[in-house]
Each structure stands twice: as structure tokens, then as C-alpha cells.
Amino acid sequence: MKILISGASGLVGKHLIPTLKAKGHEVHRLVRKTPNSSDEIQWDAEKGLSEAEQAKLEGFDAVVHLAGDNVASENWSDEKKKKIKESRVIGTRVLVDALKSLQNPPKHFISASAVGFYGNREAEILTEDSAKGEGFLPDVCGAWEDESKKAERFARVVCMRIGVVLAKDGGALEKMLTPFKFGVGGTVGSGKQWMS
Template identity: 50%
Template sequence: MKVIISGSHGLVGSALKAHLEADGCSVEALSRDFTKPINFEGVDAVVHLAGESIATGRWNTSKKKRIEESRVVGTRQLAEQLAKSPAKPKVFISASAIGYYGDRDDEILSEESAAGTGFLSSVCEKWEESTLPAESAGIRTVKIRTGIVLSKKGGALAKMLPPFKMGGGGKLGNGRQYMSWISLYDMVGIIRFLIENENIHGPVNLVAPNAVTNLEFTKVLGTVLHRPVIMPLPAFAARLIFGEMADALLLSSTRVIPQKLLDNGYQFKHADLQPALEDSLK
């Protein structure tokens, strides 16, 4: 099997590349310049993960523009190349995020749930719509709405570890906001599952079945690290430090279930948070 991956140097892309190559697959890295012609001859799957980091830096006007353009414009350019190519892969898997749903309190959200409001929801809607040229050309297209990926090598968990290890961790805001997470192991396994399962298309929630509140997450992480969690960060302080990003990423509540994955028989290695964190921190 031959797979092309954009974003192959990122946290998920590098893990996926290593997994596929270890299994004997041919993997080609794709640059972020999607205006250059791409040869899809003999390619079975295209996995598009590239995009400007959402969680680094404050969301000023230029940062928000880069976030949107790197996702919407880049995805559209790639999808248009796929549509025009005489040689077409069997599947196009394109990144999205559970930010699609916005801040929804304790509402249980499946792939059938409507989009939310706000900057991230708007970006995710446009991001997913940008895959349409490939889908219209008959390529099976899967949009992976990804939750918080657990890994000590990068992402949200890696940023949380230093204060927690020093005993300075605690809940964010009131701690009641839901966090929908996924282990890096399952993230990679699910993408492989989606490549091979021809029945699945459209949006797919890449989260574990058991979302937890921020307070629960904080307590479990403290338990795994054997550290106290006694330093909460009030909502007003989070907003002062992180600006608009605080409400969109840290204080918003998104309780997502992986309905399509469950319906299609994916077996999670990490369905519960504590073993997922224990394995992620080894």
C-alpha cells in the first residue's frame, strides 16, 4: 500500500508514518505547497494533516488568518489536484477538529450534531467544505474531527506536564467543561482503520468513547504523576494569559462520542483516561 501524508513531521504525522512503514507500506511525505503538481500514480491513500498550529501564540488578526488559510486554502488546493488527477487514490483523509461543535456544555455530540458558533467552528466548517472537489470527483473522503491527542512528545498534554510535575497543576475555570481526548496510539490506529474500511466516509469523530470534565482530567493526571493538583487557573486569569484562545480551547466544553467508529467496530486500546495517560507517559 502506498500512502501520501502531508504534515508528516508533526506529532500525528510522524507516528502514522512510522506505523505504516513498520507494516511494510510505502509512505511519501508531501510538502505544504499544494500549488506544485503532485503525482498520485499508484497512490492508495492521501492523509492530509498539515496546518498552522492552533494552540501556539495569541490569536491576533494575523494568527487567525494563518490558521484559516493554512487549513481552508491548503485543503482546497490539494482536493482540486486530487479531482483533476487522472490517477486517483481510493481514499482522501483530511484533518478537521472537534472545534467544529463549539462550546456545548454537557450535550452529547455525534457526527450528526450541528456545527457550533465562533471562530474555530467557522474554520472547521470551511475546512471540511474544502474537501468537496475530491469528494465530487468520486474519491471516498473522510474528515477526521480530532480531539485532544495524548502524547508526552507534543500537543496539549506535553504543555500541561511541566506545571503538573512541579505540583502546580489544577483545574481550568470551574473545571466542569468536557474534554474529548484520544491517545496517539488510537489516533494512528483509527487512521489506518479508516484507510482500510471502505464503508466509512464523511465526518468521523476521533475521540475516545469516554470524555471527562477538566476537573476529572486534572485529578487523573495528578494521580498518574503522583502530584497534588491544588493550583487552579481561574477563567479570568486564563483569558488574561491566552486571550480569545482561552474561551475557544481551554474553557469551552465539547462532549463528543465516536459514534461512527463504534458502529463500524473499531476496538479502542484506550477507552478510559487513566490507562491512556499511563501508557502515554511511559
């Protein structure tokens, strides 16, 4: 398959690309910077693509949309919350609009979302059919998924509700290991707490 990935420089994207390539897929990346190679297509998540870059979107079988502001990069001020939401909702809208205008849009649109969709529901067992929760993250995820579902006009849509990402080279694991590196790590609470 010929696959286009947004958010390719993020933690999930950096691990997904080599996996897809190893399975024989042709992978291209949507990038914000000036492209350095033929497998990069430049876009602006707020303004869209130039006409020349838009033409390069033709012929993809699938799009994996991972782009969005890093939620763990700083404290959540009102400005940061706005950036988190707009980077997902507007970025998805811009991408879906670009894809739907193609003569041959992709048949698959796979968009990141997050388990934050459910909100804090304590010990309630949740499934993909569970209703959206209440609060900032559920509102962001709900609006993000609503924008993604607009791709159903031309593609099969999957919204991946990703949990906490753990990897040796970043994500939550790096921060979780810090106390252990200083010899003060241990069990927090009973050890039976829920973790997404």
C-alpha cells in the first residue's frame, strides 16, 4: 500500500514508519518544514497545502493522521489548551478537506484520538461503544473524532483512541523512570490503579 502519515516526527510516527516499510509499504510523510526528500509533502495544519503539494496527495491508499500539539510538553494554561484542541480539530479539518477534493481520495483514513475521550470514569469498564465523558480532554477528542468522521464521504474511517505511549526513546516512560534513576522509585498506592 501507498501510505501517507501526518505527525510522522512524533513518537508514534517514528515507530510506525519503519514497521510499515519493513512490511513492504511505500510510506510518505506530511511535514511542516521544507521537504528534504521525495517522500515528504509540505503542509500547514492551519492553512492547508499549496496547489503543487495538493497534487502530490493523489494516489494514496491510506492516510494515517497523527499530527497534533504535544500534550505533555508544558503545563496546560488556557493558551496551551487552545493549542492542543486547535492543532487536532483544525488540522484534521484541513487534511480531510484536502483529501476530499482529490479525484482519487484514499480509501482508508486512520486518525489518532485518545482514551481521554472517556474522561475519568473511575472503575467503570469502558469499550469503544462507551459514551464520551465530560471535561476538556473528552471535548477535544470528541471534536477531533467528529472532524475525522467527515472523511467517511470517501474513506473507511478509524479513530484510534491511544492510551499512554511508552517507549525507550520518549513518551511517558521516560518521566516515569526518573524517580527510579535516583533510587527513590517504588509502588505508588496499592498498585491496582487504572492506567490508560
